[in-house]
Amino acid sequence: MTENLLSALGLDRPESGDDAVVPFTLDKLDTRGRVVRLGAALDTILSRHDYPLPVARLLGEAVVLSALIGSSLKFEGRFILQTQTDGPVNLIVVDFDAPDGMRGYARFDQDALVKAAESGKTSPADLLGNGHLALTIDQGQHMERYQGIVALQGNSLEEVAHTYFMQSEQIPTQVRMAVAQMSTKGDHRPRWRAGGLLIQHLPASGMGVMADLPGNGDFNDPAMADPDFVEADGWSEAKALLGTVGDLELADPDLSPERLLFRLYHETGVRVFPPQTLEERCTCSVDRIEDMLANSFSDEERQEMAVDGEIEVVCEFCSSAYRFNPHQFQN
Known part of the structure; x- marks a missing residue:
């Protein structure tokens, strides 16, 4: 299988492991994307504060989303994800210090969290509640900051990410994320792991401006603006295949990002690029x-x-x- 995988993907390097992001393209489907796999870096961020499990899982998703977006920066700057809401988890801040540093923090109301748990409302959308998500790109002291703000109204971070890309970049985007605790032989405690996969439709011509940096553009979903809009077949196929990926596959330590991509897209062709390593790194001093x-x-x-x-x-x-x-x- 390994030799077939290397040949099919054109790899001239070993498969990547944890704490890395792997860019890829699906040329036949006019689609590009990134896979993030997090292990020790995420476990350090989540274990340091001993968060309750639902809070840790939500913060883990925010870290994954920040890595998926922040790793696309073409310069040394910061990508900042911040939520402010009325839910039990009322504040999340994740900094992605390009090209490879991550840190994250969550603030929660213990009493509200207990009530939510008693009523069985501990999904990410329940914990967030209503408010907003701000996604900011800071290029440095003497450069313009770019920010996109999306309303949080009982949505998951995956759903909000889709809205953000259509609203700010006008790029059809789909995101899948999974966060879990897993035990391996010799571990004295379960360790946090996560995975995420982002795909974007980039046709040769057509919708929107394909910007690398988010602006503050108006919502411009062609499917809503034009009742006769027909989604491209390639994009429909890319989304359908992404929909088949399971949470375990995204976080599985024995399934490399390259193998995951091969499993999903080998029939349509997938081309992967060198991985970028990631690490937990605080910028305080x-x-x-x-x-x-x-x-x-x-x-x-x-x-x-x-x-x-x-x-x-x-x-x-x-x-x-x-x-x-x-x-x-x-x-």
Whole structure:
């Protein structure tokens, strides 16, 4: 099977493993895409805060979605996914530090989460509730920021992603994601794993502007704008085949992204490209926090922050604690 796979996909390298994104194209179907497989990096993000299982799973989906989108950046910048809602999980923030760094954080209401669990409403859509999802691309201090905002109205992150791409990039897009805890021999605890697959229809001519960066374009779904719109056969086939993939396949540690793509699309032809490795990496530092304290607060405010003569700042992402003497900032 391995030799056949290598030959069919034209691979001149080993199959990729965890914590990687693999771009691919389906030339016969006018479709491109990316597969993300996360292992240790995601487990570190989710295990660090000991989130309740439904919260961890939702944050895991947000990390997968951020990796699927952020890995397409062609420059060193940041892709930021943020939800603000009235649900039990009222805030999620995921930073993708291009080309390969990820960190994530979720804030939740414990009482609301218990009530949701008692009523059996712990799906991602239930936990999010109503609010909005903001997707931001930050190209640096002296460059324009791009942002797309999508309403969250009882939708899953997969559904919201579809709306975002039609609204901001006008590109028909489908996303599948799965997050799970799995045990392997020798593990002292189950470990978090995840997988995601994104496909986009890019015909040679036709709908929309095929931009790499999201803007703030109006919703422009041709299927709604034109009652006689007929979806391209290639795109219909690509979506139908994606719909057959199971959650276990997306997160399976023994099924490489290349094998998954071969399983789904070998009859129509799939071409894969070199993988990009991913890692959990927080961007907090002593210098950044010291600069924030020095420039964002007055001497009086810093004195009020001090407990037993120290200001302690704990990073919400990685839980690292930084301590400062409030007098060190005085001129």
